[in-house]
Amino acid sequence: MIRHMQADEGFEMLLLLNEEEEARLRKRPIPSPLPILAVRNTVLFPGVIIPVTVGREKSMQLIRQYEKQGAIIGVVAQKEENIEEPGSNDLFEIGTAAQILKKVNLPNGQVTIVLQGLGRFRVLEYVQDTPYFMAEVAPLPESEVNTHSDEAKALKENLLDAAQRVIQLHPELSEDAYATLSNIESFHFLVNFLSVQLQISLSEKQRLLEEDDIIHRGMALLEQLLKNIQLLELKNEIQKKVHSDLDKQQRDYYLRQQIKVLQHELGYEHEGALVEEFKEKAAQMKWSKEMAQHFDKEVNKLLRLAPGMPEYGIQVNYLELLLDLPWGRLSQDKIDLQYAKKILDQDHYGLEKVKERILEFLAVMKLKSSLQGPILCLYGPPGVGKTSLGKSIAKALGREYVRMSLGGLHDEAEIRGHRKTYIGAMPGKIIQLLRRAGTSNPVFVLDEIDKIGSDFRGDPASALLEVLDPEQNNAFVDNFLEVPFDLSKVLFIATANTLDTLHPALRDRMEIIELTGYTIDEKLEIAKQYLVPKQREANGLSGKQVRVQENALLTLIEEYTRESGVRQLERQVGSLMRKVAKAVAMEEEYPKLIKSKDVYQLLGKPPYHKELSEENLPHGVAIGLAWTPVGGDILYIESLLTRGKGKLTLSGRLGEVMKESASTAFTLLKSQAETLNIDYRLFEEYDLHIHVPEGAIPKDGPSAGITIFTSLASLYLKKPVRSNLAMTAEITLRGRVLPVGGIKEKLLAAQRAGIEEVILCEANQKDVEEIKSPLIKKLKITYVRTAQEVLKHALQL
Template sequence: MSDIIQHLPAIALRGTTILPDMIVHFDVSREKSIKAIEKAMVQDQKVFLITQKDPETEEPAQEDLYRIGTIAEIKQLVKTKKNLIQVLVEGEKRGELLRFDENSLYLEAEVALFEEEEEEPEGNVKEAMLRGIKELFVRYCNENPKLSKDLAGQILELEEVQKVIDQIAINLPMKYEDKQRILEAVSLEERYEVLGSILCNEIEIMQIRMDLNSKVKERVDKNQRDYILREQLKVIREELGDQDTLSEADQFKEQVAKLKASKEVKEKINREIERFKNAAGMQAEAGVIRSYIETLLSLPWDKVSRDNRNLKKAQKILEEDHYGLEKVKERIMEFLAVRTLTKKGESPILCLAGPPGTGKTSIARSVARALDKEYVRMSLGGVRDEAEIRGHRRTYIGAMPGRIANGLIQAGVKNPLMLLDEIDKVSSDYKGDTSSALLEVLDSEQNKKFRDHYVEIPLDLSEVLFIATANDLQTIPRPLLDRMEIIEISSYTQNEKEHIAKEHLIPKQMKAHGIKEGQLTISDEALKEIIAGYTKEAGVRGLERKLGEICRKTARRILEDKEETVCVDKENLESFLGRARYTYQMKNKTDEVGIVRGLAWTSVGGDTLQIEVNLMPGKGEFLLTGQLGDVMKESAQTGISYIRSVAGEYGIKPEFFQKHDLHIHIPEGAVPKDGPSAGITMATAMLSAITNTPVKANVAMTGEITLRGRVLPIGGLKEKLLAAKNAGMKKVLIPFENQADVEELDEEITGGMKIVPVKTMKEVLKHALA
């Protein structure tokens, strides 16, 4: 750098750098820059051009500019429009910016000039530099075909290192930062190194770009080739008539993309879709694969519905739908409370057990409504093939998924309420054990990965709320019963039946038969008579049928006789339903010898059994009549053995049993009777006949007897006590161990009767004999 310092008008350039010997034009729009050009034109047309570090800066200070710039001569000015001038300049020398004069209207720079360029290197150094820079330039030209060949030829013809370097720097398309680096390289050696570095970098970038372009081209070529082949294949398939298979496969692919399922499930379905594509032309195989894919796409793999967590709303729905059934409602509310607290909770497997018509199936539907769950009912009555539960293997013709998988498809979510109706009526044959197949379904440890033979992919049943119904728990295999939580639904009382009829059955039947509110009224006395005289059942199914019969006759009267309102009372009930069919066998009016009232459980509720014993001279024969089952016959044998063992205590002579015949009869001989709860009743009747002691007419009893006279517990106590109440009994003898069952019963059942727990036969006789 020389000691010569000049004061020149300066222009700050944005995004461009001008080198010495470079002729270039640029636009000027800033006011200060225009003033600087005007000042230069007045003087010697010299201007100092210096580049901004940040092109976005509007009013650059000294620190915003590079240190080295170019002194240039203005060759031409063209004013294109207001506040815009196009300037043509030629770079002359490098200069270093010392400072700006900030007081003037334009930028006035104090510039230190650089001395003239050093001389060309000589000898081998010059040749080495010349060959090196030209070689890099040739490589650059080979990689960049856009560069003018004439220009490249002219540069390569030059034999001076300085001119070659300057011409390459001037004519090469490069960023202004790179040109600034060349400008700041004052010595020839520095410029050689900087330009060589820039050329090497550009060559490498262009090579990488070419590699990427070739890869992209290869991929595009492959895609183009695949497209052409697919189009040809499509034409071939159209000729063969297989176009439907291809379009179906594409539809399946779209459905898989939208399916809520795990990666493994989607991979399995995609493999089957590929098989389906390849099976085009083989209609039978394609049909089988199509059915399988449609089944997999229909299953709700990860699709769930949101359960209701509002306990008050659930309680309200359960109360609206069913009268009574407190245990069931309480258990469902407990489940809902646990589910709300844990956010998930394992779904219990409930089994509602009770007589027909007590509302077990409708309870399940009501629970589904209370929990906002999808409801699926599956009837298992008469199912004997294991494949009904697990599905058929796909190797069989006509294979299909099992009922569980079909239930999930029907529900559309993986967490429905699934009702297994009549689970006590499944059976087995040579095709497999159905109840054993249900073990995996109802075991919370196994059903997380339930494997349907047809689906093959494990299904998650852990979020399904299973509710089973059964009439008789005795027929359910023990392992299956062990996996379920049993909720007993016993017979309805008279009062409960009245409430159910008023709140549910009558409105339901009126709506079903098109009868508007107010057109039919049924009095309370008539309703009681219908329940007592026209139905004999544990539930309310028969009662509903009788109410339906009344509604049908009412509809006819409204249309034929033009009656506006129909009132059914006790007096005109026969005109609607005919004569009463049932009467309760009331208690005997007087105490009698050898006649005892026993209590029995039947499938339609409780009933009383009048056991009669007659004593006749004979040879010690023992007769049993009235269609008694083996258990009752054995109870009678046990009873007579007990009586003979204590004969001395009641003054019975030993030879009495050899000289008299004993005949036990239970009326209604056409009705089969069996069960383990008539032991104490028959023993009391026999002892009454033998000792000629009357039995109290207002006492009923139930319980099994042992050879030593102990009284064993029985089942169905609620139904038996209901029967005793209906028969007008005042005292009922029950086994001592059944006391806990009595505590669970309502006052409505036990009110007006004295319930006496007994441990031994002596206590029974003490209360029963007059």
């Protein structure tokens, strides 16, 4: 950029010099040694007149010595502008000799001198540093070139054109400045003058001064002028754009003020303030251009609605929802597997296979840096810690935790939301809970997913398919929200008690992780480590006031609870602590160390009795093992013959599968009557009655097959089943023994009942090997493949 050309008094005088006079001025001899004036941010070129303000003591000393008009001094720029007292090493080697034209004393004590450049020189050696610089110098005559050549003329025209463009782009320069430039005859002076006026860095100007060839200096100057033009054009373009934006803002402000006046007249001041608040919040949101356009459209729609209209409230709720949702707001994952393992072990005792699978899941998350994978479904009986596992995963990852209970949910709108056309419309619970979580990647527990219902209002299980499908949920559309929301970063964990009622397509999208019931020793450890301290604190007691002995906890587990989990056990421990708390508050006597006998006194008669196997079983009775939702149990199968015509009677609230198992066992026994030496007339002249005690409890499943068969063989052969023996397996008409499930719970039930030996199908051996409870090792387990092997072990045939 060029400074204002009328700023210097000597400028017009300089323009009157012709080309010969300018050349004579450059060729004036330069004395050596030469006093050197160090300047901060100025580079003087030959022939150019500039004013220099002097204030440093060393410079003042020089001016006092050489203040006469026409005195010649050297002007050298210092390398760093921020150096207050430069030394000789801080100055450039090449400077310009100058004659002093005028000296002006300023009121602040400083001095301004007007200098005219003569010729360039190189500093050979500084011979004096104080009171001012003196140096031996060598003149640097500029190379002789033909400034009337076509190349010089073309370069001069380009320099003038570039200077004219700079003048046009610079708002502070008048058009007369170009006419002044056009009157400069000397090519040397034009290049040097533009070099001084050009707004570039000091080092760039010094580089121009050090160029010996005037043509090369002119080319470098033209390059810098063109860069300045580009910067000025960009600056003007930005200023125009900003000015246009300001005009638009002023227009919008005027219109908003008009709207406020109208709203004041109509009594709608609050509504206008609400719209302004929405717009201010939207300006801070980091959402896509499409989303911003959609929000602006919805805000404008609100302005067209009267506050008294029902749709007005829905529209306000909709805009608040858009602003409150965590669009792209993610919490930082802290996937530290050692820390996650520590959290899982702290919060849950046992469940080794489940913890291992969760750690595998987190490890894959860490390596892939994404959640692409199956949705985990924790499946198991109540009270085993399915929901709390989800909370522990959230804690281990450092994520927010939200839980949605799906039990009894029968309206599809609870998942997808209602359309805004309905009065009282709301978003679905998925979007509501994400709004509450405040992040787009919480741990989201879908509790009791197996208990979803369906009726005329839709099928919510099918609506969950889009939510849980990794290929679709990156653009989940809630009916109320109407725009896609990314659910792909959410870590969904489902829980279920049974898989029978689970939607097949929903089950296909999830990886089922089974949580079996706790063993007695696991329950005991959970009670000691978690439940007793928790309930003691919850009831305002301390460890000094009450402790619970291990045998008392065993009594609670075996006689006061009947479950696979520990929920009922926690209630019973809480009941114990409340009894103690009441005694403490009323200053009554109470046992500070609760033993087994104290449990009976505090809680009363136990609701359950410990099922023990009988020592000597009569003919026709065999012990089976059954699985129930609250754990395993032993099951007595009784059969009896009475005079009749071969009729078969079943009792004990047996299900269809169990009835079929009884018919299969009876048919198999009749087919092997001759082999077993059974009189065939017994089948024709006697009625058979098979009964399973505790008739109020429904029973079903194929696992009682070999037990029924053994009971019938014992009856017809009049041989008792070996004492302390139980069995479980399915049986076929051909006498094959098939595997069944729930082996862990059944074996624990056998151990509790005092059973010493269990007969299982050979295919169940792998299930037994996975059980790590030391209690199971006390049992003798016999594996069989056929019904004959069962009778051989049970009846010792």
